[in-house]
Every structure is written in structure tokens, then in C-alpha cells.
Amino acid sequence: MTSKTSRHARVLVMLALAASVAACGLPRSGPNKREIFEGSILEAGDAFVVAVNDRVTRATTVSPGLGFSKSFLQAGVVGSDTIQAGDTIGLTIYENVDDGLLAGEGVNASILEEVQVDGEGYIFIPYAGRIRAAGNTPERLRQIITEKLDAQTPDPQVLVRRAAGDGAAVSIVGSVGAQGVYPIERPTRTLSSMLAAAGGVSIEPEIAQVTVIRGKYRGKIWFEDLFSGPGNDIALRAGDRILVEEDTRAFTALGATGSQNRVPFEKQTLSAIEAIAQVGGLSSGLADPTGVFILRNEPAHIANDVLGRSDLQGDQRIAYILDLTQPTGMFMARDFSIRDGDTVYVTEAPFVQWNKTLGAITGAAASADSLNSLVK
Numbered sequence: 001m002t003s004k005t006s007r008h009a010r011v012l013v014m015l016a017l018a019a020s021v022a023a024c025g026l027p028r029s030g031p032n033k034r035e036i037f038e039g040s041i042l043e044a045g046d047a048f049v050v051a052v053n054d055r056v057t058r059a060t061t062v063s064p065g066l067g068f069s070k071s072f073l074q075a076g077v078v079g080s081d082t083i084q085a086g087d088t089i090g091l092t093i094y095e096n097v098d099d100g101l102l103a104g105e106g107v108n109a110s111i112l113e114e115v116q117v118d119g120e121g122y123i124f125i126p127y128a129g130r131i132r133a134a135g136n137t138p139e140r141l142r143q144i145i146t147e148k149l150d151a152q153t154p155d156p157q158v159l160v161r162r163a164a165g166d167g168a169a170v171s172i173v174g175s176v177g178a179q180g181v182y183p184i185e186r187p188t189r190t191l192s193s194m195l196a197a198a199g200g201v202s203i204e205p206e207i208a209q210v211t212v213i214r215g216k217y218r219g220k221i222w223f224e225d226l227f228s229g230p231g232n233d234i235a236l237r238a239g240d241r242i243l244v245e246e247d248t249r250a251f252t253a254l255g256a257t258g259s260q261n262r263v264p265f266e267k268q269t270l271s272a273i274e275a276i277a278q279v280g281g282l283s284s285g286l287a288d289p290t291g292v293f294i295l296r297n298e299p300a301h302i303a304n305d306v307l308g309r310s311d312l313q314g315d316q317r318i319a320y321i322l323d324l325t326q327p328t329g330m331f332m333a334r335d336f337s338i339r340d341g342d343t344v345y346v347t348e349a350p351f352v353q354w355n356k357t358l359g360a361i362t363g364a365a366a367s368a369d370s371l372n373s374l375v376k
Contacts, residue, residue, distance in 0.1 A: 256287035291347035
């Protein structure tokens with residue numbers, strides 16, 4: 001066989017190997033950019049492929065809707081001295097006689113250290129009877145007891161002390177320093193001060209969310225927003241339940257990135273460039289920077305704004321594409337917001353598959369040569 005014939009034979013073998021490799025399919029991280037475009041509405045697919053620009057960024061920017069309703073914001077601060085059912089009252093009663101009603105002979109003062117306010121808001125005082133304490137201040141309760149006893153002992157002097165009990169209290173659970181039930185006292189009548197009494201939040205403040213449950217109403221706010229305006233630091237009410245938890249939003253990263261995983265948000269708002277950075281950036285040996293996709297199901301009103309239409313109904317599948325090689329590509333990625341449930345997918349560069357194909361061919365040829373040498 002001549003050398004020319006041998007070269008032709010080798011070329012034919014290489015072509016055959018290439019066809020065989022192409023038919024078998026090579027491993028890869030997912031579809032390439034061309035295949036994603038083939039799945040678009042324009043190619044009889046079921047998704048819209050939209051290039052990100054300033055208009056698209058504005059139309060798709062949606063901030064998490066957290067905040068307290070008017071019923072929470074307009075509630076006034078509860079008086080710290082108001083007695084509640086479940087509180088404990090301390091009483092000292094002075095009588096202006098040697099042998100009084102309550103004190104023993106030779107003692108003109110009677111001390112009642114702990115008088116519990118019952119569930120209906122009443123206390124019982126000997127010779128004064130059953131008295132409503134809940135809703136009164138210690139001063140008003142002192143006046144009531146004095147009036148009750150004045151008819152039976154001359155010029156009684158009454159001292160009333162309130163010790164906060166389980167009546168005026170809130171419960172705090174979740175990611176705080178110390179979970180528990182805390183009384184509403186003068187220093188802890190607002191949400192931020194009560195959280196401080198519980199040891200503060202035990203997670204990163206940027207992702208901490210605070211929920212207040214009051215009866216059938218519920219309000220949620222970012223922890224950091226408690227300090228952005230005085231109105232957000234709401235007044236507490238007896239029976240409030242406070243839950244501190246980590247932000248549960250996350251996105252999924254796939255393709256030619258530093259890692260492929262479900263990734264939680266690290267801040268209130270997350271841009272595409274920050275999301276890529278969270279997973280280690282683009283893989284320098286694999287990624288195609290012209291094919292960074294954000295896959296999302298958009299509500300109809302946003303999809304209509306993005307596409308300049310008004311006829312779409314229901315959620316729409318949209319693949320937003322970022323080209324980081326464009327002069328403004330990095331700025332677009334910095335401004336485009338990632339939302340909960342998004343999939344960030346980075347396609348592989350075309351030469352990657354070519355390299356894989358060559359590697360498979362040369363590997364197959366080497367194996368063939370080895371087998372041929374064994375046969376000889």
C-alpha cells in the first residue's frame with residue numbers, strides 16, 4: 001500500500017470515528033445556546049428568549065413585598081404600668097390604729113407580697129372584696145382599695161407595686177439569642193427593644209426576617225428595616241408572637257459555573273452578577289460568556305411588559321440571555337435582579353465540545369493502534 005493510499009485510509013478512519021463519536025453523543029453540562037434558541041416560541045417551542053437590556057431590567061425588577069399593615073403601624077405604645085390579667089401585685093396597707101383590720105396587734109402595716117390577678121382581671125383583698133385590677137394603673141388601683149377600706153378603718157394608706165407577669169407578655173421563637181416568653185415592660189414595649197431583650201438575632205442581619213402574629217393578623221419585615229424608619233418599630237401587644245427566621249429564597253445554578261447547586265440568597269436583593277459570583281463565577285475553561293441564561297416563569301403582567309404585548313395570560317416561560325462580552329454586558333448583569341426560584345444557566349463554549357470530540361477521537365485511535373499492535 002502506498003503512503004498516499006495510507007493517508008487516505010487514515011482520513012477515512014478519522015472521519016468514521018468522528019461520525020461514531022457524534023452519533024454516540026459526548027457528556028456535557030446541558031444544552032448549548034443554539035439548542036436553547038431552538039426551544040423558543042419563534043422556533044415552535046414554548047419559551048420566549050429575551051435579550052436583557054435597560055427596558056427589560058426595569059420591567060422585571062420586583063422587590064420582596066414585606067412590611068407591616070396599618071393596624072400594626074398605627075397601634076400606640078401600651079402604658080407600661082397598665083395591669084393585665086396574670087400580673088402579680090404587691091400591696092402594703094398602713095392602718096392608723098394599733099389593732100387594725102389586717103395587721104396584728106401592735107403592728108400598723110400589713111404586707112401582701114404576691115397577689116395574683118386572675119384570668120378575669122380581678123384580685124381579692126380581705127375586707128375590700130373582689131376588685132377589678134386589669135386595665136388600671138397601680139395608682140388607680142391604690143385609690144380603689146383605699147376607698148373600699150376607708151369605711152372600715154380610719155385613714156388607710158395603700159402602696160401598690162406591679163410586677164409584670166404572664167398577662168402582658170410576648171413569645172419569641174426562631175433565630176434569636178434566647179427563645180422564650182418575655183413580659184412587656186417599660187424598656188421593651190417596641191419590637192426592636194424586645195428582640196434586644198431576647199439576645200438579638202443569631203443569623204446574618206441581611207437575611208433575617210421578623211414576623212409578628214397578632215390574633216388573626218400577621219406582618220413581616222426585614223430585620224434591617226426596623227432601623228430604617230421609626231414607624232417600622234411597632235408597639236407590641238400582650239399575646240403577640242414573634243418569629244425570627246432566615247430568608248428562604250433561593251436560586252439554582254447550573255452549567256459552566258464554579259459549582260452547580262441550589263443557592264440561598266445572601267441579601268435582600270440579588271443581581272445576576274452577584275448570583276454568578278456566589279457560585280464561584282464562570283468556569284474559565286468551559287463557560288461561554290455570551291450565553292448566560294436566567295430561566296423564569298413570569299406572571300402575565302410582567303411578561304406583557306417585557307414583550308410589548310397585552311394578550312398573554314397566565315405564567316409565561318422566559319429565558320433571559322446576558323452577553324457578558326458586550327460593552328455594557330457586565331452592567332446589564334449587575335442591574336438585572338434575580339428572583340426566588342430562578343435558574344441561572346451558563347452554556348459551554350463551542351470549542352469545549354470540539355475539544356471533547358478530538359479527545360474522544362484521538363483516544364479511540366490510540367486504542368485501535370494498541371489493539372492492532374497486539375494482533376500483530
